[in-house]
Amino acid sequence: MLGAVSVLILAAGCRQDMQNQPRMFPQRGSSMFASGRSVRPQVLHTVARGQLYESDYFYTGLMNGKEANLMPFPVTMQVLARGQERFNIYCTPCHSRVGNGAGMIVERGYKPAANFHDPRHLNQPISHYFYVMTNGYGAMPDYKAQIAPQDRWAIAAYIRALQLSQDATLKDVPSGVQVQSLKTIAQEQGYPESDTGPWPMPATAVWPTKPVGEFSGAPGLNPAPPPVHAAKPSTKGTTGRAPAKP
Ligand code: HEC
Secondary structure, rough: OOOHHHHHHHHHHHHHHHHOOOOOOOOEEOOOOOOOOOOOOOOOOOOOOOOOOOOOHHHHEEEEEEOOOOOOOOOOOHHHHHHHHHHHOHHHHHHOOOOOOOOHHOOOOOOOOOOOOOOHHOOOOOOHHHHHHHHOOEEEOOOOOOOOHHHHHHHHHHHHHHHHHOOOOOOOOOOOOOOHHHHHHHHHHHHOHHOOOOOOOOOOOOOOOOOOOOOOOOOOOOOOHHHHHHHHOOOOOOOOOOOOOO
């Protein structure tokens, strides 16, 4: 009995402590400070964490109000690996792993995302990618809350690497380095040869325009996309360009 009572008293005591601790409510006054404000003004000449804007370009991607083809820090393999990892998490759902804009969400009916291999995007300065991630672009939401500036730059650098991976010529290869064709690599690693070709849109893809005909089922269940669109992806490679004639 005594034990039970003391446990009760103890428990009640704990509850009291947690319930009645002093705390501030946002935008509500306080009698604790002479000014009556609960929100404290920043102490003069101090910098809080995450507030050190040493270089505007690093945070905005703009130099004198303009985009520039310049990384604010050196690109190492580590930076590229980080960019690849973040790109694969945040951008591939719409832009796909190769950056051709035919990601899974687009295949299911989202507005087609940019193909980073078309001439317009190839010619954009690197800070444009940073700027788009920071501020969004048309139908694309911004990613500034999800991705820190350092990582946005790493992704921008990785997009450049992606572009090179799809648009390189033999001139870009250092002399003496052997280049294997994708088909040879697939053969060696036991993948089917079809994996090296363009990625066709699956038949389940839902296009932004309504399918003609009577079917108007749930997204992803469309048995036959309209023929005009169905023919489109097969004429495009992963780069969005027509594949070389056999
Ligand atoms: C939810 C889908 C979605 C995601 C996720 C997404 N994008 Fe986009 N992105 C789009 C769409 C759609 C467009 C085309 C927008 C338009 O033209 O209205 C686009 C366009 C772009 C463009 C081209 C802008 C131009 O000048 O034409 C860039 C660059 C870009 N995205 C980068 C990225 C990067 C980097 C990421 C990852 C951090 C990302 N996007 C994630 C949907 C997405």
